[in-house]
Amino acid sequence: MADAFDVVILGSGPGGYVAAIRAGQLGLKTAMVERDKRLGGTCLLRGCIPTKSLLWTAELLTHINAAAEFGIDLKNPAVNWGQAQKHKEKVVAKGVAGIEFLMKKNKVTVLKGHGRISAKGKVEVAGEGGKQTYDAKNIIIATGSVPKSLPMVPVDHKRVLNSDSILELQKIPASLIVLGAGAVGCEFASIFNHVGSETTIVEEDQLRSRRGRGEGRDDPQRGQGDRQGGQRGQDARGGDGPLGDRTISSHPGDRA
Ligand SMILES: Cc1cc2nc3c(=O)[nH]c(=O)nc-3n(C[C@H](O)[C@H](O)[C@H](O)COP(=O)(O)OP(=O)(O)OC[C@H]3O[C@@H](n4cnc5c(N)ncnc54)[C@H](O)[C@@H]3O)c2cc1C
DSSP, X not given: OOOEEEEEEEOOSHHHHHXXXXXXXXXXXXXXXXXXXXXXXXXXXXXXXXXXXXXXXXXXXXXXXXXXXXXOXXXXXOOOHHHHHHHHHHHHHHHHHXXXXXXXXXXEEEEESEEEEEETTEEEEEETTEEEEEEEEEEEEOOOOOOOOBXXXXXXXXXXXXXXXXXXXXXXXSEEEEEOOSHHHHHHHHHHHHTTOEEEEEESOHHHHHHHTTOSOSOHHHHHHHHHHHHHTTSTTTOXXXXXXXXXXXXXXXXX
């Protein structure tokens, strides 16, 4: 007979593990189900955390490249992308270990496998050891989201990447087109532009791309700075505005 829990949480991303910690703190018998090998969800494994690590590599390089201006001579800095990836993995692994520790500390049972609500108050977990069904007085669904593929540019993880596979790139691409100037698109564009990829963002929302160039903002000083960044960014490798260098706006009906 499988265990019965006060609360079973599906998913170990920030939605899931924070709920699990709180439930544990409140003295509830808690289980968290995760189908990935590692805990942490998109944020820790494929989102916020790994991108910030790579972003810091890019930012550091930008500072180093500007160092001579401030009286520090650093000759020929080069990006060791393999090492940047290793460092990213180290940061992620530390975060995963932190979540595992917090689960133990708060007496949360971690169930590895694909979770499914099989009936009212029942959660079935299909793991390596087969299927097991658990009773759950309460169920929290925190299963997050996965990247969407576009019908006209299917993701093959080789030439057409999504936000998961771009994080695994083993070398810096010579050029890169980023579809979408949202937070995630701008973040990747910024990383790769700064480490040397000729980067172009394609954005259908004209307002977003104008704002990226510093227009349409309330703060005139900030706008000015961004505008300068946009102008400098005519050189694809030198741009340091928030959108890096180039933004192309397209609109529904525009020809590709
Ligand atoms: C590239 C990128 C950068 C980002 N940067 C930031 C940032 O800087 N700041 C920020 O606030 N947000 C950022 N985000 C968004 C952030 O990652 C998400 O908002 C956050 O991860 C959502 O948390 P969640 O717990 O809802 O889902 P997720 O983190 O997606 O976690 C869901 C978990 O549920 C598991 N799961 C799904 N279905 C099942 C099932 N049936 N059984 C068992 N397990 C299951 C999944 O494997 C996953 O581990 C970024 C996202 C991306 C892609």
